[in-house]
Amino acid sequence: MKTYPTLAIQLNDISKKYEIHHDKPTLVERFSKEKNETFWALKNINLTINKGEKIGIIGSNGSGKTTLLKILAGITTPTSGDVHIQGRIVSLIDLGAGFHADLSGYQNIYLNAMLLGLSRKEINERVQQIITFADLKQFIDAPLFTYSNGMMLRLGFSIAVHAQPDILLLDENLSAGDNAFQKRAAERLRVFFRKELTIVVVSHNIAYIRKMCSRIIWIDKGSVLADGNHQVLHKYLKRK
Amino acid sequence: MINQALHFWELLWEMTEKELRARYKHTVFGFLWLVANPALQMLIIGFIFPLFFETQIEHYSFYLFTGLLAWNFFSLSLSKATPSIVFERSLVKKAMFPRAVIPLSIVMSNFINYTVALVIFLIPVLFLNTLSLKSCIFFLVGMTALVVLAAGISLLTSALNVRYRDINFFVQALLIIWFYATPIVYAPSQLPEALLWLWRFNPLTSVIQLMHHALIQAPLPDAILLSYNALIIVAVSVIGVYIFSKESKNFDDWL
Structure with a gap:
């Protein structure tokens, strides 16, 4: 073929x-x-x-x-x-999945990003950006079981968007974190939509699909x- | 292709670290347990066992410990790897990655435990004056066969356990029988000769005998036994890899 x-x-x-x-x-x-x-x-x-x-x-x-x-x-x-x-395909759908409760946020970044296909070198280069974007600075060494649901989703989102996907899979209910984070997440997604990125959205939200696709x-x-x-x-x- | 292989190893190593870290995290002594457990076991077997038991086997506590260390590695790997994919379902549902790293990381983390225990055990063995380059090679051959077998069966059972959850119970039962079917507490020379052929079907027989030979100069496995055992190890591993690669495509459907 x-x-x-x-x-x-x-x-x-x-x-x-x-x-x-x-x-x-x-x-x-x-x-x-x-x-x-x-x-x-x-x-x-x-x-x-x-x-x-x-x-x-x-x-x-x-x-x-x-x-x-x-x-x-x-x-x-x-x-x-x-x-x-x-190219690399990254899904934003199950953001909370694939974390290990006993490991720290920092260690989870490595594990999770590797599952998405990143090499250790690539992660080394991006780990600070991931932490900053997820806004988890002082908690990054704490084990994941101390994280709130929102913190976990923020970390998951941050890892996924820093994985430099070629193809992005998402659905409309990205309810990650507080208002401030939601804004930043939406802004990051808008950047992706403007770029030469392939995006597949699955949604029941017709208005969102009409706007984005x-x-x-x-x-x-x-x-x-x-x-x-x-x-x-x-x-x-x-x-x- | 090279990139994929590299990524596989990186991921396997990361998962192994996760396995080890998660095991010793939030323990006061941390990685000290890695050393403490085998050391304690060694003390009991070395000093207390000989008070109660008399046997014809030379250097019996060394004999016993050689087999037990290998057996601990094997049985822990198998009993933890078999349900591993079901336990790690959230990883399987997260992304596409080589699924084999899940059971193999468990085998690898247990292998690291095993090596640490082995290094401690080798200190008293040195005083026996039995070690030589030749015995090191025998030991490495046995160890390689042991790891290959553990990895092969783990791939097989972990893949099948996704669809048939009975496999986990089956493995637990099998391990109990397997322990007594392996020359760990006894020597093959103590067995009735008419039944010896049965041990050809237990690939661990040669593995343990090679290790016994290497460390305390017990007799080597005979050629027929060795070839039967080797054949089984290769066959089981090939079947394990084949079944795993076939089943892993649809793990998500059953989780």
């Missing part, structure tokens, strides 16, 4: 099947039950996203948005089809129902 320099994300005929497990899976159940129920979260999705595009993904609950995002982030793998991703993808029952400009939003709202 040819990859073009402008290509950011290419999905070829992606499908994702989930097995529905009603209870904890155990070996005995596995053999006693005849066949697991299955559910196709995504069916034959084809998608080409170029560098710098700002994509809004809309759809009702259970339409497959989250699954699509997980596949883009590499957290799960499609049952069939190929995923091609150019130029291309809208409407997903329904695991398939792409519409893909285009703001007209898709009108169709989506009318259908509701």
Whole structure:
């Protein structure tokens, strides 16, 4: 397959099947039950996203948005089809995840940033910026279990935006920290939106998507129902 | 490709440090425990055990401790690595990274514990005058096989445990049996000869025997046993890597 320099994300005929497990899976159940129920979260999705595009993904609950995002982030793998991703992809969706309660904020920065794909050298260069942006100066040596939820989210956000993503995944409810931090976070995101960064937003907030995204993808029952400009939003709202 | 390999090692090391730090953090003695535990165990086995037990095995407390150190590393690695991916589900759900660093970092942190204990243990061993370059090589071969086996099985069980949570209980039960199936408290020479072939299926037999030979000049494992054991170690590790890479793609679906 040819990859073009402008290509950011290419999905070829992606499908994702989930097995529905009603209870904890155990070996005995596995053999006693005849066949697991299955559910196709995504069916034959084809998608080409170029560098710098700002994509809004809309759809009702259970339409497959989250699954699509997980596949883009590499957290799960499609049952069939190929995923091609150019560059570093960072998700702002689960900011509180991946921290270790017993380690200090400082040590968590290294661990978390490495999970996002940064090298130790890159982290060394940025660790001060990360701490400053998260506004955690005097707490950075304290173990994470002493942090409030807001502090943890601030740290998560700061690490993610300093990871220099090429592709950013986010949803609208970025409720990290107090008003002052929210302002700074929103400002940082606006900078990202102005840059040559590929951004995929998943949201139910139509106003936000209208403001931030130029291309809208409407997903329904695991398939792409519409893909285009703001007209898709009108169709989506009318259908509701 | 080189970058990826480098990142894998960096991440593995970071996770290992996390493992060690988290274990000894908020303890008054901190990393001193790393030394204190094996030293205490050594004192008990060295001075108190011989008062109660009589055996034909030469240098019995050394014999016992050599096996116990290796066994502690192996069983701790396995019992902690098996449920590790389920425990670290928040990492798996966070980002794309080589999942293998989760169980392997546990094996590695236990290996560091093991090495520290070993260095302390080698001090009294030096007085036995059994160490030579040749014995060092034998020991390293045994240790490499031990680590490869621990890593291979950990990959296998941690991957399977995501989908089948019974594996964790199975491993706990297996470890109890495995301890007695390994020549740690007894020597192979004490076993009935007709049953000796059974030990060919326990790859730890050769590993421990190599270590015994290296430190206290106990007899080497025979060629048939050694080749059976080596074959099993290689096979288990290959299966472990294969199953892990296959299962790890869909860990998120089961967490």
